[in-house]
Amino acid sequence: MPTDYYSVRMRAATGGPHEQGGKHISGGETLSTYEKIDREISSxxxxALAHSRGTPDFMQIQLEKVEQTITTLSPLSIATNHVLTPQEGHLTARDLLQKSGVPLQAIEYAYQMIDEEPTVRGACLIDIYTGKRIDQRRDSGVRVSRMAWQENSYQKWITDLMIDNNIRLKEAISxxxxxxxxxxxxxxLCWSDDPDYVTGYVASKMVGYQRITSLKEFGDESGCRVFFVDLEKEEDRKSYINYLEKEPVLLKWE
Ligand code: WAQ
Ligand code: MG
Ligand code: MG
Ligand code: MG
Incomplete structure (x- = not known):
């Protein structure tokens, strides 16, 4: 019998729910076996309760049984780019995005959008040909869910690669x-909206998961998550968003 998995999601805000204008505090999503649901919800x-963005007055927890077949993936290769300033960090990020195949113009458009838009609680999808945002999700963006590490694999991965146990890295690489x-x-392209975390990354099939040690100043509450995509047809865009939101993925490391 294959194991049943459950999608567990949380979102928290202050000043009311997100859809009523509340400020996003924290979100989280994972896959869990039935036995671990209480522990996953508790974490x-x-x-959300002890978050550097503030104290939530709204929180929602959602549990759904996953009906789709689980795909297992190996984590992207990981590297760290040590930089001294956010400016140097963004030069590194632009270079890695270009190496991944994103045209310079789309990178410029994306940076312009990031400066103008208030922080969304999900990801923005940017077309690599036009540099324009193609999801219609405005403030919410697209929230990727239904992904997690197989726990033994995670422990083996940090041991084998001599990586410090870091919950943000664990979540971000999945x-x-x-x-x-x-x-x-x-x-x-990603960096946290948490004021106390300045390391971000560029990730792609081409360059792997490339951490960049500074992409913003400490204290800054603006974050970013942009997916540069090549999806010309409307139906490809729909199925892409469905993949991000619904298809279950477990990370394994052997
Ligand atoms: N799906 C889509 N977008 C998301 C998701 C998700 N599941 N989770 C977060 N975001 C977006 C959202 O707009 C946030 O504002 C932004 O990303 C940052 O989220 O040391 O902690 O969870 O290697 O604050 C990366 C570096 C840390 C880790 C990223 O992001 C490392 C981080 P946060
Ligand atoms: Mg998260
Ligand atoms: Mg997170
Ligand atoms: Mg955050």
Missing amino acids: LVKK LATKVASHGGTIAE
Whole structure:
């Protein structure tokens, strides 16, 4: 009998729910076996209650049984680019995006959009040909869910690669691996909206998961998550978003 998996999601805001204008505090999503649901929910709740973006007055937890077949993926290869300033970090990021196959003009458009838009709670999809945003999700963006590490694999991965246990890296590489494995993704650019975390990354099939140690100043509450995509047809865009939101992915490392 194959194991049943459940999607567990959390979102928290302050000043009311997100859809009523509340400020996004924290979100989280994972896959869980039935036995671990209580523990997974408890760690998501803890993450939201003690958050550097503020104290939530709204929180929603959602549980759904996953009916789709689980895909297992190996984590992207990982490298760290040590930079001294956010300016140097963004030069590195632009270079890695170009190496991944994103045209310079789309990179410029994306940076312009990031400066203008208030932080969304999901990801923005940017067309690599026009540099324009193609998801219609405005403030919410597209939230990737239904991905997690197989726990033993994670422990083996950090041991084998001598990586410090870091929950953000653990979550980010599972999201980035899921996103990069779709043929429509050319590259991802991300940094946290948490004021106390300045390391971000560029990820793609071409360059792997490339951490960049500074992409913003400490104290800055603006974050970014952009997927540069090559999806010309409307139906490809729909199926891409469905993949991000619904298809379950487990990371394994052998
Ligand atoms: N799906 C889509 N977008 C998301 C998701 C998701 N599941 N989770 C977060 N975002 C978006 C959202 O707009 C946030 O504002 C932004 O990404 C940042 O989210 O050391 O912690 O969870 O290698 O604050 C990367 C570096 C850390 C880790 C990223 O992001 C490392 C991080 P955060
Ligand atoms: Mg998350
Ligand atoms: Mg997160
Ligand atoms: Mg955050």
